[in-house]
Amino acid sequence: MKLLNLTAFTSITIATAIAPAFAKDCAPVDGLPLSGYRVDTMGENQHHVHTEVLINATASEVWGVLSDFKNMPSWSTTFQGMVGDIRDGGQVTVTYKFPDRVAEIPHTISYNEGVGYGWSDPLGFAPKMADNHVFEIEPVSECLTRFKQYDTFTGVGPEGSEITTAFISQDAMGVYRIFNAELKVAVEAKFQ
Template sequence: MSGSIAQLSPTHATVDTSVLINAAPEDVWATLTDFDNMANWSTSTLQGMTGDIQDGGSVTITFIFGTDENGEPNLMEIPHTLIYEDGQSFGWSDPFSEDIGGGHDNHLYRVEACGDQTLFVQSDEIVDNPYAANFVAQLLPMYQTFNVELKASVED
């Protein structure tokens, strides 16, 4: 498993994570895109997606970002325009609200054949946001947890 963050400017930062999964890409993709079942194995970040799941489709992402004052997960439902390439990748590039600094993110989930295994890559780029470095610092461990949980779910 690997992960890194980079601050490219005061308002631009990236987070990149990956994990090697002992399964074929189509098996990883099947688990990754079984959005109805995702909350059964994912305890961090992405919990599911509903809507028009195709390139350019309007979807609602269910996402955990931190916890509330009682330690319960902060579940958010966020509308996105989907970037989707069947069997290979999905993500979005949409604006952040002004109350969290504005700008936008470029979030991508990708599967790549790697011999008889699959490299799963999750990356995010925060652009034109004064809190970009803080966001990616918070996202790195959450993305790594998601990656490990995806690996465990696929390999079971």
Template sequence: MTSNKITKHSTFKRSVYTEIVINAPIENVWRELTNFKEMPTWSKSLQKIEGNFKKNGQTEVHFMDNKGKVGIYKHELIHFEEGKLFGWSDPFILGIKDNHKYQLEKISETQTKLIQSDEANGFATLFMGNFIMNFFLKSYTEFNQTIKNRIELKN
């Protein structure tokens, strides 16, 4: 079961929300989600995170765009709870500030909900917001399904 949507909050603010239920314990999902060494072998978007992977840690996040080009973005992990959550909120393009989170919720001993969300704020959102959010929605939905398939094959 999945629930994916884009919300327009105002002229300069939009958000995307994606979720998927993975048939695996939360520990297994966290381990795969943070296995940045193997991530480039299966993820078409998030390639890896390098740096200080902890609360307020300075990191370099490697993302691949839809043309196969990898961009490296410096982010401080303002959202971090070991085994459950990580994310950042920084300017990323044309002054648009994003607030990206990967969050896990334990449903049962054998099921975990992966929530991937993002928020875009800034003047350029007026012109680029729909394009960016649609790209994020497609990318996050694909990432979520791919990691689900990968984890469930291992279990």
């Protein structure tokens, strides 16, 4: 069973979106990769997705775009924003746009102003599975920020289905890479 059709998301060129672009006063930091991604197997029914990208902007600039949920649909083709009680422990509804549908998903949010946010809840289509999804920023220098998006999927899929944490992790990694590239483009276009 295929959860997502990523073909529709490939209209942006990820290689272009993550190409090195540094402001005149911001030199690259030697040895840092511009982006990275991987899926780690942590157990039979547990997989961890890790994606990251370096953004040529301050941490506060990245946070400003990442936490501006009303404007997110103007630059993100996947994560369309969040509404509700946006504070640590608050109840929110997260909207994702997929090629074949829009999903509004309720979550209890973990929120740390200026650092990151995320949630850990059962998956609606697979209630015996859960995800622990995190968006996080990390300053690297005065004008360079690492954005990390990671998720740990645990549990088993619906009986008789082919849904596994390994499958969901691989599918999710593609979507996260697209979001990361779009975030980098949006932030750098706004602040350079």
